[in-house]
Amino acid sequence: xxxxxxxxxxxxxxxxxxxxxxxxxxxxxxxxxxxxxxxxxxxx
Amino acid sequence: xxxxxxxxxxxxxxxxxxxxxxxxxxxxxxxxxxxxxxxxxxxxxxxxxxxxxxxxxxxxxxxxxxxxxxxxxxxxxxxxxxxxxxxxxxxxxxxxxxxxxxxxxxxxxxxxxxxxxxxxxxxxxxxxxxxxxxxxxxxxxxxxxxxxxxxxxxxxxxxxxxxxxxxxxxxxxxxxxxxxxxxxxxxxxxxxxxxxxxxxxxxxxxxxxxxxxxxxxxxxxxxxxxxxxxxxxxxxxxxxxxxxxxxxxxxxxxxxxxxxxxxxxxxxxxxxxxxxxxxxxxxxxxxxxxxxxxxxxxxxxxxxxxxxxxxxxxxxxxxxxxxxxxxxxxxxxxxxxxxxxxxxxxxxxxxxxxxxxxxxxxxxxxxxxxxxxxxxxxxxxxxxxxxxxxxxxxxxxxxxxxxxxxxxxxxxxxxxxxxxxxxxxxxxxxxxxxxxxxxxxxxxxxxxxxxxxxxxxxxxxxxxxxxxxxxxxxxxxxxxxxxxxxxxxxxxxxxxxxxxxxxxxxxxxxxxxx
Numbered sequence: 017x018x019x020x021x022x023x024x025x026x027x028x029x030x031x032x033x034x035x036x037x038x039x040x041x042x043x044x045x046x047x048x049x050x051x052x053x054x055x056x057x058x059x060x
Numbered sequence: 061x062x063x064x065x066x067x068x069x070x071x072x073x074x075x076x077x078x079x080x081x082x083x084x085x086x087x088x089x090x091x092x093x094x095x096x097x098x099x100x101x102x103x104x105x106x107x108x109x110x111x112x113x114x115x116x117x118x119x120x121x122x123x124x125x126x127x128x129x130x131x132x133x134x135x136x137x138x139x140x141x142x143x144x145x146x147x148x149x150x151x152x153x154x155x156x157x158x159x160x161x162x163x164x165x166x167x168x169x170x171x172x173x174x175x176x177x178x179x180x181x182x183x184x185x186x187x188x189x190x191x192x193x194x195x196x197x198x199x200x201x202x203x204x205x206x207x208x209x210x211x212x213x214x215x216x217x218x219x220x221x222x223x224x225x226x227x228x229x230x231x232x233x234x235x236x237x238x239x240x241x242x243x244x245x246x247x248x249x250x251x252x253x254x255x256x257x258x259x260x261x262x263x264x265x266x267x268x269x270x271x272x273x274x275x276x277x278x279x280x281x282x283x284x285x286x287x288x289x290x291x292x293x294x295x296x297x298x299x300x301x302x303x304x305x306x307x308x309x310x311x312x313x314x315x316x317x318x319x320x321x322x323x324x325x326x327x328x329x330x331x332x333x334x335x336x337x338x339x340x341x342x343x344x345x346x347x348x349x350x351x352x353x354x355x356x357x358x359x360x361x362x363x364x365x366x367x368x369x370x371x372x373x374x375x376x377x378x379x380x381x382x383x384x385x386x387x388x389x390x391x392x393x394x395x396x397x398x399x400x401x402x403x404x405x406x407x408x409x410x411x412x413x414x415x416x417x418x419x420x421x422x423x424x425x426x427x428x429x430x431x432x433x434x435x436x437x438x439x440x441x442x443x444x445x446x447x448x449x450x451x452x453x454x455x456x457x458x459x460x461x462x463x464x465x466x467x468x469x470x471x472x473x474x475x476x477x478x479x480x481x482x483x484x485x486x487x488x489x490x491x492x493x494x495x496x497x498x499x500x501x502x503x504x505x506x507x508x509x510x511x512x513x514x515x516x517x518x519x520x521x522x523x524x525x526x527x528x529x530x531x532x533x534x535x536x537x538x539x540x541x542x543x544x545x546x547x548x549x550x551x552x553x554x555x556x557x558x559x560x561x562x563x564x565x566x567x568x569x570x571x572x573x574x
Binding site: 017021024035042043 | 324336
């Protein structure tokens with residue numbers, strides 16, 4: 017692989033997979049309300 | 061006045077996801093579909109390679125995620141299927157938009173199941189590489205027995221996996237929002253990820269894989285000055301995220317009111333794009349192997365869609381060491397990704413019918429699912445199935461989904477002037493608050509970008525018949541289908557709602573109790 021291709025591959029991975037990691041971190045930190053199974057509504 | 065308290069009519073009876081993570085898995089299951097695996101890698105390669113990352117990221121952040129959040133806001137605030145949510149927002153005219161989205165989903169469900177059926181057969185074919193030395197001839201002549209036209213000569217080898225697909229999907233739909241859709245997603249998405257990672261690892265170990273990755277990631281910076289490349293990025297993000305045709309409105313309506321929707325949207329959007337990148341690596345590693353094995357350039361073997369999945373990949377599987385495993389992982393992934401997406405488009409229709417007629421879960425699932433499955437079987441288990449499928453897919457995506465997306469966005473922003481209200485709703489519980497920039501993107505930037513893509517697509521189909529198919533086929537199954545759903549939507553919006561479905565904006569249970 018050329019250096020440019022490797023750099024673009026690493027940047028793509030960092031941005032997209034890193035972005036997913038940050039997004040998951042964000043919601044796990046800001047979890048203000050997570051209803052338990054008892055809150056599940058019936059589906060009649 | 062309703063005889064039941066609001067929480068009975070709007071939430072307890074409609075079903076709901078038990079946890080936010082179930083909703084996120086279901087939304088990822090919807091977004092991650094066949095397009096992630098067989099469309100993104102070629103689109104990226106063909107539009108600048110590594111340089112495509114820039115327009116792709118801009119499209120994701122400036123168009124895909126904001127649009128996704130608009131869908132979430134509509135469903136989450138108005139607590140209904142697409143037609144009911146639009147009706148509650150602004151009356152019958154807007155309701156028509158919801159039914160238009162429902163009609164599009166019904167059409168997609170009809171043909172999407174056929175591709176899953178092909179993938180089921182090919183998972184089995186992979187074990188002994190049944191396609192032999194000529195996968196192209198095997199797929200079109202032996203497996204599909206394809207003819208261009210319209211006929212009802214059934215191909216049993218397509219019919220039975222199609223029946224299996226529909227039985228599985230109907231069982232999921234009857235199971236309901238949490239026990240059917242939710243549980244399926246919670247199981248299928250991790251399994252899909254494991255299977256696909258295994259596929260990527262195997263593909264990376266093949267000789268020539270590096271050449272494929274080199275072709276995929278080498279940037280063509282000149283592509284960034286080409287508007288067609290930016291349009292391709294917007295189109296890829298738009299089609300991939302499942303936005304604009306009712307799915308995310310419907311799923312968001314099943315989410316607990318006290319849920320951070322902006323944070324959830326970021327996870328769904330980035331997960332979808334993360335999977336696309338993984339698919340690009342796996343597919344191009346495999347294509348690099350094929351190119352080296354045949355002594356040709358990667359460009360000569362690069363393909364997308366049906367050609368990639370059912371012609372190029374079988375050739376790779378035949379030549380690769382442990383090819384049977386590679387085949388089972390690849391086609392198995394298509395089946396898993398396809399089912400979680402098919403379930404989501406079908407839920408748009410079932411949810412709308414449930415709301416309109418106040419039907420129970422089982423009755424609505426069967427009332428929608430059985431006719432859709434029968435039409436699917438009649439059209440796509442036949443020798444003429446593939447050209448019809450290809451035509452419907454091309455036209456309903458562009459002149460169905462794209463068109464209704466632009467119109468609904470403009471309607472919400474300029475006719476209803478609802479963006480401030482929707483933004484306030486999302487910001488009520490938001491880990492990532494939305495500013496005025498979000499409204500500007502929805503009201504001006506995204507519709508303008510989508511109109512550009514739409515005009516571009518229109519010019520292409522007007523220039524030459526799509527795929528060289530006969531005019532009558534394009535008129536009937538292309539333009540005809542796209543037009544039919546609009547007519548049906550106008551009619552359905554004029555039919556009355558069940559008296560038990562309140563059309564006013566539902567109050568939160570705690571507000572109603574005051």
